[in-house]
Amino acid sequence: MELLNLFKRSVSGKSGINELYLDHLRYIKLLENTRIIMNLFGDGQEKACGEYILDVHYVTAMVEETIRVLGTLVFDACVMRNHGGDALFHQWDDQKKRAGKILLSVQNGSWLQGSSGNEDPEYRLLKDVLNWFDPEKGDKKSSVMGFVREIFNHIMTRTCTVPFPFTDMPALAIPCQGIVHRIHFLPVGDETPLSGKSSVEASDCRPLRVMFRDSPQNAITSDSGLAHVRWAAVMNGPFMSLGFREGNRILCQVDICLSGERDGDYVFVFMHDRMIPEPLIPLEFSTSKINDGILAWCYDRPAAVMDDTLALLGSRLFSTPLGLEQILSDIRR
Amino acid sequence: MNRFQKTDAASYPVRFRYEALRSLMNSNVHALKMLGDLGADLNHARYFDPRIKVPVQRLIHESFLMVQELNLLAENRYDDLYEVLSSIRNETERIFNTLPESPGDALALSLDTEDALDHRQVGTKASMLARISRHMPGTVPPGFVISAKGYRHFLDANDLNERIRLLIHNLDMRKDQETFNVRTRTIREWVMQARIPDEIIGAIEASAKATAVGDDKWAVRASAVDEDLSHTFASQYESMTGVTTQNLTDAYRRVIASRFSDQAVSYRIHSGFREVRTPMAVLFMPMIDMTLRGYIQTRDINNPQENVMELHIKAMDDPLKSDVFRVMGGRALRWIENYDQKDTAKGTLTQQKLTEERLCDIAGQGQIARERIGDDLHIEWALDQNGTLKILQAQRLELAQPEEMKRTNHDSRILAMGGISIVPGRAEGNALYLKSPAHFTPAHKGSIVIVDEALPDFGPILTDIAALLVIGGHPTDSLATLARECSLPTIFQMGPVARRLVGKRRISVNTMKRTVYEGSRWRSMRERVFARMAESNRVKGRSPLYDRLLRLNMTDPDQPSFKAKNCLSIQDTVLFIHEMSVRSMFGFGDQQTGLFSTSSRLKTDLPFKCQVIDMDHAVSSPKKNPLPEDILSLPFNALWKGVSDKNLIWTQHWKHEMAGLHPDLKEAVFESNKGPRRVTDMNYVIVSKDYMNFNARLFHHYIMVDSHMGPGAENNEIHFRFRGSGGIEKNRSRCASFIETVLGRRGFSLDRKGDIVTAWMRCYARDESEKVLEDLGRLVVCVRELDAILKNDADISRYADHFIKGSYTIFA
């Protein structure tokens, strides 16, 4: 049927490379939009402390922008993982209804009523909006942040339709504490960061170099008998996406931007529960539990701190791979 | 439930498709904006600047995602676009990884240093003097330059770059002189109030001390950088003489400020110069105590094939008075004649001071300079108290070669003769008398312009006219230099006889013969004139990124070459994606009607067929043929209010013209079978309570209106797209111009490519958005057969005025 073809995506060869690259780009966009939502919330919290002069337009703009960005997140999530996307659209519709009530109160003037003597109505409205974002008590699932978690749930815990095209991706082998990590990199552009390189240090991919900075790499003469972990990496200027799957299930994905610009850099991680993620995620990360794993993120830090945090994550992931060992022993069995 | 049955609300695949289309609409506008910003950025920043690199990478990423969305809608029919984008991405990365050799970084340079030969550091004026000094030691007075780097440092230290860029954006003296004058004045004020960094002050003081000779008087001149070395910016910037050492810093600031005079800014904009490629260096030279001065042109511009130089001697008390001598070049210089016979046979000014032998000596210096530099030159010189020749300024002399043309009209009457040929050449056009350049409008493009005086203010229009006839003027005026740079056929000192030409429709001019004829005299002259104008208007010194990002190679979606694999730039790709996504809207509509019956025919008395696709219960009570009032969609209601305005007349011009003709013949004659839809195909409107996408073919034209309207303003947006198709090209173009004019006045942001007009408006409050949609509804009706009514370009404004005023009978 024609409409089924709507979601049909090629799986082989060059198209497989394309799909991985497009997923990577789409995920970058999704992360940037998530950051917008988080910044809106953070900015709102800062303004709510009472020192600012703000007008009702600030609050309504926040509401409208949130709905717009949520819609973009939903759409991008459905492009990446189309199965089950209708539920996300319904949830977005629900969020629009809630937002609509807030905006209607501004239109009909009811927002001006009910303020206590000293509190300006703009501030009261802002607090209502922040409560919609992330209530301290009550139903968090239907909040904005709850919805964002749901969107990541959709992407990370659903089956990937397109496997990593490893056969078309050259690799660099990095032995680390008894495990050989084979980083298969996507050939983007004429010169890829790992082309012709024999070690991570020599690569042109800064995020990868930083990730392995504090992970001692062993010299090995033979890798027979060692467990191999295959990672797929997309390296794209200051961006890198590094992923590990079990079959078509994502077990670990690390997305990084290290441009040196504080307001643009981030590290975003998903780890499946099978990885036993808790000891692996450094304290510098903020975390949130979703269905089958943990989301963790770190941003808005000076460049040196970002580097250190990423190197710490890398050392734990590659040098003390608790969860990986379990997974690998399952594979060997 | 079978999801392919008609449902109360849209099923997931339908919803997904509709959201994909909306995403594409928004991405298209965003991409157009990014392309526009990049075009402006490349005017002010080097291509390897992070301010350029980051947005370029972002634009390429977004383009990939747009292609993915298009392929999701079109079942992977446009996979070729991935290769196109990959190629563009790879090439831009190669360009970014190749940094050009950077010029030196001295703030101040003496004219006798090696670096002073580098025009990128010191400007064309100073570098020319440095070269002459190198080849002819002792002829050029000492001097120093505050370099282009100094200029950039001055701007950076005062945070002026962004602010200047903000004000220069979209400036056009011809379209809005008042705004233009206000903004350039503001920039000059900023410069005059800016602090000169200590490093520059120190550099000026130290260099002046090292260079000073004799009297404490300096000449401070702009030495503009033109990285292509093709232009002199003659008299565009201020020069100051008699400046004391104490005031050199202030003089520096004034010269920088002169870069933003009305004339200079207008000249750069209209000549297509990018700000980043034309920074300014400033030349400081101690003044000569002179006994005599003048200039040399190493070639007679009227007879460039002869080896004859012109030597001008200026009166010390009146620079407009001069003696002019012609000197034969070659092995032995020979004085020929006093060219200007007005005063005396041999020139009273010079007679007492110079012998013929001395005249030839002076001219001989010009010949040596020409030989050493390898170019014909215009040289300003002076004799100091010892009688030694000093060269004060020199620039390349532009010599235009007249083309051979076949004469077609042997009987064309001579209307006027006389004057001095400044630039030889031929041209044809309507005669236009101008008192001021402000009276020049785009409709006057290609005219032969007649002016009273050779004011440099006319510089900006030179690239848009066929020829220039000046009633007064002097060959040494800067406007003459500018005309030469544009290779514009020009006559000066035509006298009052030129006024006879005013009001003449078509005239031809041969400036070499200093003759003006009635009517067209040469075959194909008009086309040659426009080709020359197009060449003159070509943007100078394009960034290496231009071709792969901004150049538009495909403009006609109806051409067989309009294919994915023929897209060469991001601009092409964005246009292609948008066109294909609009076509897929029609496909989507056809599917809903044919396969899934999830649409219904709109019931209306208007001669217009449209299917309604309801996304979220926007049709109040589902029925087979809803009336417009049954549709509870805010944007649709607003648009329909305009479409059904009782004051509009649904014209039937083409129907009457073609009455009785076979439909196939009608379609062939008007090419209305071109394009993805036939006139008889269905039109669609997708509605939800706060959204509408209206997509229609209305006779020749395709119109799309896409709008979201919510209770707040932030997410209110209206996108409009018009595409002409079929019919006569000129008429389609006029239609597009009409739409552009109306929407521009209405406050839309616009992008026009050929017959495709894309317009958008965002973040307006709901009631304002409703009014705009009503207007668009009226526009949709008025434009239906507009190509049958608009007969000439002058009608465009008139019809636009009527539309804006709400007077629609003219469209009948």
Added chain:
Amino acid sequence: MDMKNIKIMVIDDESIVGKRLKPALEKTGAQVETFEDPESALAHFYENPTDIVVTDIRMDKIDGIEILDRVLAKSGQTKVIIITGYATVEIAREALSKGAFDFIAKPFKPSDLRVIIERAAQDLTP
């Protein structure tokens, strides 16, 4: 010019602005008057021109750009600072090119505006 001698007029149709800015700016020592109605504000300005005018850009009856024009026409010395809740490039361009001293986007802290006002005060000739 010393802040104690500075007179400031604040014009914004949203009461929160005047209510919060008046005490915040009076801390600098300046004399501050606030208006919610731009027409009354202008009428008052014509009688008693102030040194600095802080005005919102979007108001119903008269917008900030018109206030800028009319204030400068009456008193070229007055420094006009624009408050905007819609920080757009076009508004910045128009305001700067018409002679606004500076602009600030909502939401802002009163201390941020104080910095701009102090700069404006320094530019004033006594």
